[in-house]
Amino acid sequence: MQFHRPLRLLTAATLFTLLAFAPSCTAFSQATEYSDKPSLLLGAAWYPEQWPESRWDADLALMEAAHINLVRIGEFAWSAMEPYEGKYDFDWLDHAIKLAEKHHICVVLGTPTAAPPAWLTTKYPDTLRVDENSVRDEHGNRQQFSFASSRYRKFAHEIAEKMAERYGHNSNVIGWQLDNEYAAPSFDPEAKTQFHAWLKAKYGKIENLNDHWTTAYWSQTYDNFDEIPVRQDHENPALLLDWKHFVSDTWKSYSENQISAIRPHADKRQFITTNTMGWFDGFDEYVVHSNLDIAAWDDYIGNEHYDYFDNGARHDLTRGFKNKNFWVMETQPAFVNWHRINSTLARGQVRDMAWQAIGHGADAVEYWQWRSALNGQEQYHGVLVGADGTPVPVYDEIKQVGDEFEKTGKALLGTTPQSSVALINDYDSRWAINFQRHNYTFDPVAEMVVFYKPLLNQAQGVDVISAQAPLSKYKLVVASGLNVLPKETAHHLLDYAQQGGNLVLGPRSGMKDEYNALNIERQPGPLADALGGRVDQFYALEDKVPVSGDLGSGTATLWAEQISTKSSDAKVLLRYGASNGWLDNQPAAITRKVGKGSITYIGAWLDDDLLAKVTASLLLQSGVQPVISNTPEGVEVCLRAGTNKSVIILINHNNTDVHIELPRAMKNLLDDTSHTSVDLHGYDIAVLQEK
Numbered sequence: 001m002q003f004h005r006p007l008r009l010l011t012a013a014t015l016f017t018l019l020a021f022a023p024s025c026t027a028f029s030q031a032t033e034y035s036d037k038p039s040l041l042l043g044a045a046w047y048p049e050q051w052p053e054s055r056w057d058a059d060l061a062l063m064e065a066a067h068i069n070l071v072r073i074g075e076f077a078w079s080a081m082e083p084y085e086g087k088y089d090f091d092w093l094d095h096a097i098k099l100a101e102k103h104h105i106c107v108v109l110g111t112p113t114a115a116p117p118a119w120l121t122t123k124y125p126d127t128l129r130v131d132e133n134s135v136r137d138e139h140g141n142r143q144q145f146s147f148a149s150s151r152y153r154k155f156a157h158e159i160a161e162k163m164a165e166r167y168g169h170n171s172n173v174i175g176w177q178l179d180n181e182y183a184a185p186s187f188d189p190e191a192k193t194q195f196h197a198w199l200k201a202k203y204g205k206i207e208n209l210n211d212h213w214t215t216a217y218w219s220q221t222y223d224n225f226d227e228i229p230v231r232q233d234h235e236n237p238a239l240l241l242d243w244k245h246f247v248s249d250t251w252k253s254y255s256e257n258q259i260s261a262i263r264p265h266a267d268k269r270q271f272i273t274t275n276t277m278g279w280f281d282g283f284d285e286y287v288v289h290s291n292l293d294i295a296a297w298d299d300y301i302g303n304e305h306y307d308y309f310d311n312g313a314r315h316d317l318t319r320g321f322k323n324k325n326f327w328v329m330e331t332q333p334a335f336v337n338w339h340r341i342n343s344t345l346a347r348g349q350v351r352d353m354a355w356q357a358i359g360h361g362a363d364a365v366e367y368w369q370w371r372s373a374l375n376g377q378e379q380y381h382g383v384l385v386g387a388d389g390t391p392v393p394v395y396d397e398i399k400q401v402g403d404e405f406e407k408t409g410k411a412l413l414g415t416t417p418q419s420s421v422a423l424i425n426d427y428d429s430r431w432a433i434n435f436q437r438h439n440y441t442f443d444p445v446a447e448m449v450v451f452y453k454p455l456l457n458q459a460q461g462v463d464v465i466s467a468q469a470p471l472s473k474y475k476l477v478v479a480s481g482l483n484v485l486p487k488e489t490a491h492h493l494l495d496y497a498q499q500g501g502n503l504v505l506g507p508r509s510g511m512k513d514e515y516n517a518l519n520i521e522r523q524p525g526p527l528a529d530a531l532g533g534r535v536d537q538f539y540a541l542e543d544k545v546p547v548s549g550d551l552g553s554g555t556a557t558l559w560a561e562q563i564s565t566k567s568s569d570a571k572v573l574l575r576y577g578a579s580n581g582w583l584d585n586q587p588a589a590i591t592r593k594v595g596k597g598s599i600t601y602i603g604a605w606l607d608d609d610l611l612a613k614v615t616a617s618l619l620l621q622s623g624v625q626p627v628i629s630n631t632p633e634g635v636e637v638c639l640r641a642g643t644n645k646s647v648i649i650l651i652n653h654n655n656t657d658v659h660i661e662l663p664r665a666m667k668n669l670l671d672d673t674s675h676t677s678v679d680l681h682g683y684d685i686a687v688l689q690e691k
């Protein structure tokens with residue numbers, strides 16, 4: 001990285017941005033609740049149980065040399081902690097935690113419940129999960145337990161409690177990870193009984209369920225809850241949605257079972273979390289995070305195709321689970337072992353990714369894994385240290401990240417990303433669309449990223465939040481596909497617009513109610529009156545359809561909705577050109593002033609260029625300005641602010657050099673010099689202090 005020093009005046013836009021952000025920032029952030037621990041953490045997943053104790057000190061010394069100050073341990077070590085039923089051995093874990101402390105490395109403890117020991121599953125096969133086709137898992141691999149099994153939960157509670165009794169007040173243990181990557185539900189008899197009880201609790205009388213599910217269709221009418229099948233596809237859309245809700249609640253109670261074992265024995269400063277998987281939609285993350293302290297996720301690209309927009313959206317999504325800074329609990333040291341071609345990130349991109357995580361609000365970045373196990377299912381995965389115990393090439397790049405975290409940690413302490421733009425993530429809508437895509441290429445997550453991309457580019461900060469989150473701080477709220485729109489959510493959104501917010505709804509919005517039944521008003525259902533228009537018909541597209549308006553022209557692909565205006569003050573923004581006859585010259589996007597704000601409906605999956613023109617116009621109308629204007633393509637600008645402080649992270653995601661003009665002199669925290677422009681090599685970064 002090189003810097004230039006010519007001084008330029010602060011632009012009005014940037015002055016506005018800085019003044020708007022710095023004093024209003026209230027969210028507090030730090031990596032841990034322990035004031036004696038570093039404010040940014042760099043970590044590795046370490047498996048001491050796989051190595052002779054005589055080797056541990058050498059590993060920890062190599063970590064310390066790379067500025068690693070965190071290890072996560074224990075999450076698959078149940079058979080080492082409880083080798084026989086009720087016989088515990090924690091001596092090795094005591095030693096590992098102590099030795100880590102000697103090297104100034106703090107510890108997150110994983111409860112080992114993603115990998116039950118063979119004695120447990122052999123003696124109690126009813127704890128094993130059953131798949132949708134009624135096939136029970138055998139012992140082997142991992143995650144072979146039933147999330148609903150009361151017997152499994154009893155064992156999980158016991159091991160978590162034993163760990164908490166021993167380490168709940170260990171000054172070197174800063175937090176807990178429950179299990180590992182919650183994923184597959186179980187269809188065992190106990191889970192089915194629980195699902196029926198869950199439905200009974202929700203609907204009370206079977207008649208209510210029959211009504212909301214429209215069970216007259218195909219003779220599905222039920223006389224009692226026990227008759228209801230348990231499936232996750234090829235079923236009534238209402239059943240499918242309720243199954244997802246049940247799965248979400250069951251994972252939440254699965255967490256609660258372990259939280260109730262840990263919390264009574266744990267220092268209040270120790271957080272409890274679990275590690276999630278970005279866009280994974282097996283359950284509703286907002287439900288599952290309601291009893292966790294922080295959000296944490298496993299950030300894998302899988303191959304060399306690092307799409308920084310998609311990855312940035314996944315960071316912002318995770319931050320939105322608790323609306324505060326989060327952890328990257330795992331990320332790849334260059335490459336993984338589970339993709340079709342496990343190609344590597346280029347030299348420099350591991351550092352680029354680490355800083356993107358920090359820019360989006362991570363306070364810890366942890367690599368999976370420290371060292372290749374000699375055997376086991378993941379021998380080819382990227383590591384920092386090879387089987388021979390010496391560093392692999394990426395070690396030095398991660399060491400550089402560690403050095404930079406040390407230099408910038410103090411400035412970043414108490415800061416969090418800032419945004420006046422929000423993108424809505426709604427699991428019900430994603431599920432509802434995925435159950436019946438109508439066009440198999442319509443991926444609701446891809447459509448979210450299509451909207452996210454120009455918003456991030458132009459606003460340089462996006463929050464990804466649930467449809468129920470408070471909205472008043474946002475100038476622009478975009479719901480790319482709010483397919484399921486219950487009346488209550490519609491009121492929440494309408495209230496936001498009436499109070500001065502700008503609400504944008506993307507294609508397929510407002511079609512369904514909370515039971516996944518069609519709304520009897522046309523789209524956007526309960527918001528059609530406020531919009532002053534409605535969708536007359538939706539069309540899945542095989543070919544591109546031309547679209548144009550005052551903002552520009554382009555095409556619609558995959559999906560196009562024929563819109564009509566009902567109010568004279570609803571303005572048409574875009575119209576379709578000639579295509580199937582139905583769409584010809586019909587509105588594709590309309591907007592209307594509502595109270596002090598506006599509602600805009602975009603009924604088509606627009607191409608990137610046209611959508612970028614639309615979002616630019618919406619941002620302008622909403623008064624949203626970038627942090628730094630005129631940055632080169634492929635350069636990301638991340639602002640983190642706290643009380644009386646703000647830090648800007650610049651990331652050059654290109655593999656070529658770029659030049660960036662700053663609005664005024666800023667301090668480079670990596671070498672303590674002041675500059676008004678920055679030159680970055682490919683994949684290089686800069687960390688600049690505003691105040």
Ligand code: GLA
Nearest residue numbers: 180181298330336337368381
């Ligand atoms: C997941 C798991 C880890 C490891 C990595 C490999 O994230 O949590 O245990 O298997 O994948 O990429």
